[in-house]
Amino acid sequence: VLQDSLVKKEDLRDRARGLKALGKVFQ
Structure with missing residues (x-):
């Protein structure tokens, strides 16, 4: 789960x- 959250953050x-x-x- 921690690894998945890290992947999402990246x-x-x-x-x-x-x-x-x-x-x-x-612009």
Whole structure:
């Protein structure tokens, strides 16, 4: 369970990073 939560946290971090990159592209 702990491992799964860590994976989800990393996934959310990558997704947030991707959204930031998209935001820079669209600005």
